Amino acid sequence: MMNREKLISKWLDNNLNNLELEAFKNLEDYDDLVKLDTSLQTFKADNYDTSKELETVLSTIKSKKQQPTHWFKPFMRIAAILAICFSLYYYITTIDTTISTMVAQKTTIDLPDASSVSLNAKSLLAFNKKDWKNEREVELQGEAFFKVTKGSTFKVITKLGTVTVYGTQFNIKQRDNYFEVICYEGLVGVTHNTHETKLKPGDSFLIIDGEIIAKEKENRSTPSWLNNESTFKSLPYKTIIAEFERQYDVDITLVNIDSNQLFTGSFMHNNIDVALKSISLPLHLTYSKTNNTIILKGE
Structure with a gap:
């Protein structure tokens, strides 16, 4: 006859034949197994392997020594279910709302x-x-x-x-x-x-x-x-470049330019060519643009 672990494994996979199903129903803890599986299904998260986790819990329970009283084992199973429920509730109600751009x-x-x-x-x-x-x-x-x-x-x-x-x-x-x-x-x-x-x-x-x-x-x-305009007053040029990269999703390389020199000016967020002129002409810089890469050169 198939052993207990095999029966449970096949039951978790919905792969029992009629004879095996009858043998599974005759297990002494059949009712507890069904209740535990139902509870775990209620709290199942995306990509959460219920069968695998349930089998792990059952293996842990099996490895423990038998308790001297008949009520202790089902009590511990119920306690485990309550612990799972409480942990999930605590996590869900304390998780932060996060918005990013x-x-x-x-x-x-x-x-x-x-x-x-x-x-x-x-x-x-x-x-x-x-x-x-x-x-x-x-x-x-x-x-x-x-x-x-x-x-x-x-x-x-x-x-x-x-x-x-x-x-x-x-x-x-x-x-x-x-x-x-x-x-x-x-x-x-x-x-x-x-x-x-x-x-x-x-x-x-x-x-x-x-x-x-x-x-x-x-x-x-x-x-x-x-x-949709970034304005700067006497700020290091590197901060202007970093903001430009964030607004236009580009990578800028500086050549022969002191990134700590102070810059006063502004650039718009809706026209990259006009914006490039706004940050280059005041410092007498030249630039070249290829796709999302821009090179700014000093004299």
């Missing part, structure tokens, strides 16, 4: 409290919907413009600093060794290396390569990138 892409996100976030190209925003009423907190990689409704403390966490606000409009840009916060409305607190700086409308906080950079008052009501 590709190169040359922008998007706007509505947060659970009616606050909104405009996400610039090649950026990522993550937050937890479940805990939003208790903790308004988002994580940002890249650049975003926030319109925050009044309420409890609102925090934006980045790798280079944390921004705390109380109903306001502001822009955050965090790229590699670049961290900038501009307040357009309300009050913003920027914490960097445990020190907090308060920003009022028009104030900016900028760090490049670990150094705090003083900036003039911002006179715009919103960041220029919302209108």
